[in-house]
Amino acid sequence: MTNGLIHRRDLLKAGSIGLIAGSATPVMAREPWMTGPGQPMSGSGESSRYVSLAREQVGAHAFGPGAGSSSSPLQHLNGTITPSRLHFERHHSGIPDIDPDKHRLTVHGAVRQPLRFSYADLLRYPQETHLYFLECSGNSYRNTLAEPQNQTAGELNGLVSGSEWTGIPLHYLLDEAGVTADAEWIVAEGADAAGLTRSVPLSRALDNVLVALYQNGEPLQPAQGFPVRLFVPGCEGNISVKWLQTIKVQAKPGYTRDETSKYTDLLQDGQAEMFTLQMEVKSVITSPSGRMRLPEHGVYDVSGIAWSGAGTIAKVEVSADGGKNWVTAALQSDARPLALTRFRIPWHWQGQSAVLLSRAFDDRGNIQPTREAALARYSSAVIYHYNGYQSWRVGKSGEVSNVYV
Amino acid sequence: MFMSSREQGYWWRLLVWVFALVPALVQADSIGHGLKPGLGEPLTEFKGTIISVDGSNLPEGSGSVAAGKVLYETRCAACHGMKGEQPGNQLAGGRGSLSGPRPLKTVGSYWPYATTLFDYIWRAMPYDEQKSLDPDQVYAVTGYVLRLNGIVGLPEVLNAKNLAGIKMPNRGGFVEMSE
Numbered sequence: 001m002t003n004g005l006i007h008r009r010d011l012l013k014a015g016s017i018g019l020i021a022g023s024a025t026p027v028m029a030r031e032p033w034m035t036g037p038g039q040p041m042s043g044s045g046e047s048s049r050y051v052s053l054a055r056e057q058v059g060a061h062a063f064g065p066g067a068g069s070s071s072s073p074l075q076h077l078n079g080t081i082t083p084s085r086l087h088f089e090r091h092h093s094g095i096p097d098i099d100p101d102k103h104r105l106t107v108h109g110a111v112r113q114p115l116r117f118s119y120a121d122l123l124r125y126p127q128e129t130h131l132y133f134l135e136c137s138g139n140s141y142r143n144t145l146a147e148p149q150n151q152t153a154g155e156l157n158g159l160v161s162g163s164e165w166t167g168i169p170l171h172y173l174l175d176e177a178g179v180t181a182d183a184e185w186i187v188a189e190g191a192d193a194a195g196l197t198r199s200v201p202l203s204r205a206l207d208n209v210l211v212a213l214y215q216n217g218e219p220l221q222p223a224q225g226f227p228v229r230l231f232v233p234g235c236e237g238n239i240s241v242k243w244l245q246t247i248k249v250q251a252k253p254g255y256t257r258d259e260t261s262k263y264t265d266l267l268q269d270g271q272a273e274m275f276t277l278q279m280e281v282k283s284v285i286t287s288p289s290g291r292m293r294l295p296e297h298g299v300y301d302v303s304g305i306a307w308s309g310a311g312t313i314a315k316v317e318v319s320a321d322g323g324k325n326w327v328t329a330a331l332q333s334d335a336r337p338l339a340l341t342r343f344r345i346p347w348h349w350q351g352q353s354a355v356l357l358s359r360a361f362d363d364r365g366n367i368q369p370t371r372e373a374a375l376a377r378y379s380s381a382v383i384y385h386y387n388g389y390q391s392w393r394v395g396k397s398g399e400v401s402n403v404y405v
Numbered sequence: 406m407f408m409s410s411r412e413q414g415y416w417w418r419l420l421v422w423v424f425a426l427v428p429a430l431v432q433a434d435s436i437g438h439g440l441k442p443g444l445g446e447p448l449t450e451f452k453g454t455i456i457s458v459d460g461s462n463l464p465e466g467s468g469s470v471a472a473g474k475v476l477y478e479t480r481c482a483a484c485h486g487m488k489g490e491q492p493g494n495q496l497a498g499g500r501g502s503l504s505g506p507r508p509l510k511t512v513g514s515y516w517p518y519a520t521t522l523f524d525y526i527w528r529a530m531p532y533d534e535q536k537s538l539d540p541d542q543v544y545a546v547t548g549y550v551l552r553l554n555g556i557v558g559l560p561e562v563l564n565a566k567n568l569a570g571i572k573m574p575n576r577g578g579f580v581e582m583s584e
Contacts, residue, residue: 187455
């Protein structure tokens with residue numbers, strides 16, 4: 001019925017799968033690393049030389065140098081934190097080399113008193129720490145193409161990452177400047193050459209938006225907005241404006257280029273939705289996943305990540321038969337609001353052909369849609385906010401590839 | 406318990422401090438201690454670069470469509486094409502395509518506000534030397550890009566007074582999502 005997926009209630013029965021009785025002779029192993037002191041301490045750590053980790057799809061947009069994206073290698077990661085150096089990138093005119101002593105954050109517009117903050121000032125404010133996902137609105141857009149692309153989980157879906165973000169609640173700075181009664185929006189502007197500018201409703205800005213200074217415990221990396229970025233939890237990545245230099249409070253949105261001509265979503269009738277800020281409920285199986293090969297028959301840990309811009313992941317279901325039968329996976333991390341949640345389920349593969357896929361449910365009643373339903377929301381030209389199923393075909397010889405069901 | 410008057414004075418002072426702090430702690434935010442240092446440097450005037458769609462904070466200056474043609478052809482055409490037709494960076498064309506099978510989003514077919522074009526060119530163009538155009542030049546190039554799109558009733562010289570009044574063809578093409 002489940003094509004090899006093992007439900008939690010059947011785990012005890014299945015507990016012995018793959019156990020091979022052996023007669024190990026007790027011999028003290030003598031590998032070279034056991035017989036002499038290893039490397040000394042160092043100022044900064046790095047991965048083992050046997051581990052190769054790098055961002056994927058590192059390419060420039062035709063628009064010009066520095067404009068483009070790179071994605072997190074999801075298939076090589078586990079847990080819910082993306083190392084900062086592997087966090088996905090999306091830049092609109094490259095990464096600026098900002099001297100924090102010269103950088104200023106100005107709050108102005110519909111405020112009683114315009115204020116300017118130095119980086120040193122900002123570091124003295126009380127801060128909060130939260131786990132949040134960040135997803136580019138263009139994540140998984142290759143799955144909107146007519147033919148499935150034979151790529152990895154990271155190449156296809158790696159414009160999402162999870163981090164611990166630490167920063168100042170934006171309302172501390174807005175309160176200090178004194179937002180006036182007519183204010184409804186903030187407009188945030190970056191100090192990069194693109195001067196990327198996006199608007200956020202004031203209600204959201206006063207709620208959980210951070211002026212972020214640290215990622216995963218360290219000052220932001222330049223690619224993530226050093227010295228300071230806006231962080232808008234649960235929303236499309238580009239409104240978390242990096243290299244933040246100005247916050248203008250206004251009665252109306254800024255209607256900037258990136259929120260009118262760029263990050264808007266065309267409907268089939270030719271109208272377009274504007275300010276579709278919140279990201280959808282979504283999940284991706286990261287292992288086994290595209291371009292992997294299962295080495296042998298046996299039990300595999302089917303695992304992936306789920307997230308929702310609306311709330312907390314409540315449930316993830318996995319199918320091994322293309323979506324005919326579903327089994328509830330275990331959520332094996334704290335399911336936190338607006339953060340990546342790790343799910344797992346054991347799967348017994350005995351050479352049968354299979355299509356593995358997952359679907360996520362959040363605590364607000366949102367359910368990840370099929371690819372077909374996700375595509376039906378917008379014009380066929382829209383590459384944003386795609387949250388349909390990611391399906392992986394497992395062939396008879398164990399090869400895994402992207403497939404549409 | 407016996408205390409000297411000096412010790413009693415100490416305990417009284419401590420008690421006064423504790424009670425003085427209680428209201429501050431109670432009023433603090435539920436997350437974080439909420440004691441903010443108040444370090445913002447007050448500014449008397451800050452204009453910023455974000456142009457409002459009503460044009461009220463456009464910079465002084467003006468530029469002609471004719472001057473814009475010369476600037477466009479030397480500074481913009483390499484990436485956008487002589488007539489704004491370069492695929493990928495296309496600025497013109499696509500009118501009437503939005504509900505069809507191959508929608509083409511350009512300034513003329515898609516952008517709702519002419520002020521946004523000014524704002525974007527001023528901050529982010531030309532791509533190899535951003536913020537190098539002065540307001541007169543930005544008015545001029547804005548005008549020429551609008552000319553390439555055949556905007557009806559386009560003035561020959563654009564300035565802070567007339568830019569916001571230009572009616573973009575797709576002005577009514579958007580649904581604003583509320584939160």
